Amino acid sequence: MSDYILGLTGGVASGKSAVETCFRALGVAVADADAAARDALAAGSDGLAEVVATFGSEVLGPDGLLDRAAMRRRVFADPAARQRLEAIVHPRVRATLADACRGAPGLYAMASIPLLAEGGGRDAYPWLARVLVIDVPEAVQLARLLRRDGIDEALAGAMIAAQATRRQRLAIADDIIVNDGPLEALDGQVAALDRLYRSLAAPVP
Structure with a gap:
């Protein structure tokens, strides 16, 4: 059981996945919000049933599963629709992450939450x-997005603009990894934070 739980977040193309990999290599359990969100709207789930009741059966593909691309286009163009979808998905994601982390082995566990600042932060x-x-x-985010996704600069800029600002993310940070260098530079930073977190999570004698 892990009673000490860390939140991991960062903007698109910031390198969250690489940092996750480093922590996992050190034996840390990481629960992923994106996976929890997919499960929340999986076939047969009450979450998917609520989405259909809210938005109509046109959000389903021919296979009866959520048409995620169509849903994404819809909520991207309509802030009110996005809020309705988030009201369905976010509580389920939070509950799944909390259960997964608390049930994980080790001194501490980590919840990877890309939209932590956007989803209410610490509250x-x-x-x-x-x-x-x-x-x-x-500028590094933009360059990575262009290279990673093969998209044009306008779309990459819109993706960055749709998320919380850098300042908003940093405002909720206790710890920061500046990931603007080579991947190998992450190992030492993660190892140092792992030592810190283990010391903070260790039971008081």
């Missing part, structure tokens, strides 16, 4: 002991 996740933000300059 929405009061069970997070600390928040680790993966920070990267916006």
